[in-house]
Amino acid sequence: MTLHLPSKRCTGDDRRRAVALAARALIVERGLEGLRTRDIAARVGINIATLHYHVPSKEALVALVAESVRLDFRAQAERRPRTGKTALEQLRLEFDDFRETVEEMPELIIVLTEMIERARRDPAIAAIVAPIQEHWRTQFAEIFELGIADGSFRPNLDPVAAALITTGTLADYWRLLTPLRTPLDRVFAEIEHAFGAPHSSQGKQNHVL
Amino acid sequence: MTLHLPSKRCTGDDRRRAVALAARALIVERGLEGLRTRDIAARVGINIATLHYHVPSKEALVALVAESVRLDFRAQAERRPRTGKTALEQLRLEFDDFRETVEEMPELIIVLTEMIERARRDPAIAAIVAPIQEHWRTQFAEIFELGIADGSFRPNLDPVAAALITTGTLADYWRLLTPLRTPLDRVFAEIEHAFGAPHSSQGKQNHVL
DNA sequence: GGAGGTCTCAATCAAATGATTGATTGACAG
DNA sequence: CTGTCAATCAATCATTTGATTGAGACCTCC
Structure with a gap:
């Protein structure tokens, strides 16, 4: 290079x-x-x-930026092997990943948000950005699906709805204007409680199966 | 007029x-x-x-728009008396309210989102928009707090975190690009399951207490 | 009826902005 | 040495855009 x-x-x-x-x-x-x-x-x-x-043109330039963001997200998503982990472990990995991205490349998320906003009225940008969101959502949905099977999560959990809740929560969290004394950890913990199997006290120790 | x-x-x-x-x-x-x-x-x-x-000036104009949005939200929030309801009933009222807003005045939410985006780099707009989000979040936090007391929700629920999850989920839901065959109802139902008391089967019939 | 304030517009400005033109530079192949 | 081509720049264009000016129109109260 x-x-x-x-x-x-x-x-x-x-x-x-x-x-x-x-x-x-x-x-x-x-x-x-x-x-x-x-x-x-x-x-x-x-x-x-x-x-x-x-x-x-400027239009092409914005598309170029969107594409570069998409590639960065994909690269970041690809460098984490999640095979052989329980669903709960995978969920926590995903949380760690999010925290890392927020702390180390907040600029990436900011640009993505701007692009999402623009995508509402620009089909070309929508085509680039939608897969990012779709992938993220699917990721969580699969984790929840697995978690229902391996006992990490509630049997009556709706994996798709849970994924929507999770991604929505995370996507919106960093958008908050007030710096918010409520730490991300409490949100993560609450999500685990919310979707976790009711009897298994999966607070800190993860003795799944 | x-x-x-x-x-x-x-x-x-x-x-x-x-x-x-x-x-x-x-x-x-x-x-x-x-x-x-x-x-x-x-x-x-x-x-x-x-x-x-x-x-x-244009700056004043944007502020005017933000202010008008704020007033519309406040007006919409004020015309619902929630006194004398159980927490679960209040939560569902809030859900109904959101669905109504999404369906009847989606334009209001779109403009609010643009303003939130701008608020990130415009303190004047941030000052107008922040109270809207704050109020919404507080609303849910209070409902959850009440719900822990009246038995609608889990005893170990973190009201503030739960409020963040709920508002984040809703705020992000309508932003989704793909029209999304997953209906809002499934998300609402999942939230109720997630935060509801584990033993009380509060699916359709609400026999709280 | 007229003094003064409110409201409106045609015309215009100055700056910003996306884009183009025509020429120049440097690397490399033959 | 020469022709070709990607890469670069100074200068300029044609619009767009937020804002201003100065001249009225309309209303109210005295």
């Missing part, structure tokens, strides 16, 4: 990547609403014309 | 109200991102200068 620090010229892909990252940073700062092609070019350190050479 | 159809002149408050409504409609169509003062003026049927006479 030729970096653009030593040599002045870069390959198109490198430039596009740099543009996407700069755009993401600017979206975090000023929102999609305040995103300007000039600012992106300036942050990358190139001319506006050069930007337009690599990314034909 | 003097309409502006027969007589040409209106009082300032009427105009401001009309401007706010037109702006809300435009936000639904094109987002805050695509909101243009000219378009608002055109929709109201007035000159741009007249718009600026009633609302000094």
Whole structure:
């Protein structure tokens, strides 16, 4: 991968990547609403014309950003093997994952939220963003399904509804304006109580099966 | 309320109200991102200068819209007496309320979401929008607290966490891009199961106490 | 009837903004 | 050395957009 620090010229892909990252940073700062092609070019350190050479239009640019976010999410989702774990363990892994993402790449979530908002009136963006949400939801639904079978969770649990509740809770949590003294842990614990098997006291010790 | 159809002149408050409504409609169509003062003026049927006479700046206009949304939410929240009901009944009232809002004034929620997004980088809007969310959350927290006392809900329920889960779930539900064949009812039912007292089978018949 | 305030508009401004043009540079193949 | 092509830039365009100005119209109260 030729970096653009030593040599002045870069390959198109490198430039596009740099543009996407700069755009993401600017979206975090000023929102999609305040995103300007000039600012992106300036942050990358190139001319506006050069930007337009690599990314034909602003519409394409937003799509490029959405796509880069999608890839980042997929990459982050792929580097966790969950095989051979109980459902409860998998659920906690998922929680850890979320906490990690919130703490280490909050910018990624912010941009995703902006994209989701835009997706409501932009089918092209919707097509990119929907799979991300779908995948996340499915992930939880499968965990709950497994958990019903292995006894981690309530027998009368509705896996799909539970997944909707879980993803909705997490997606909305970080959106909260008030910094919120209620820590994420309490929410996680409450979700476990809410979906866990009623008799098995699966508080700290996980003696499933 | 003097309409502006027969007589040409209106009082300032009427105009401001009309401007706010037109702006809300435009936000639904094109987002805050695509909101243009000219378009608002055109929709109201007035000159741009007249718009600026009633609302000094675009910033003030966005604040006006946020404020109008806040008032609408407050009005909608106030017209429901919940005294003398059990916690479970109150929870279901709240669910009915949400469903009604989603079905009858989805535009209100869309605008609120845009405002929440903007609030992240605009303190003035944050100050208007935060109380709405706060109130909603508190509402549920109180219901859960009452429900623990009256036996509707689990004794080990964390009311604040449960409220966060509930509001997060609802707030995120309507945001979903895929029209989602999973009906709201299943989510509601799952929440009731999740927080309900484990032994009392409060599925359809509500024989609390 | 007129003084003063409220309300409205046509015309215009200055800045911002997405996009284009035409020329230049550097790398590399033959 | 030369032709080709990706990559880059300065300059500029055509609109868009938030905001202002100055001239009236309409209403109310005296």
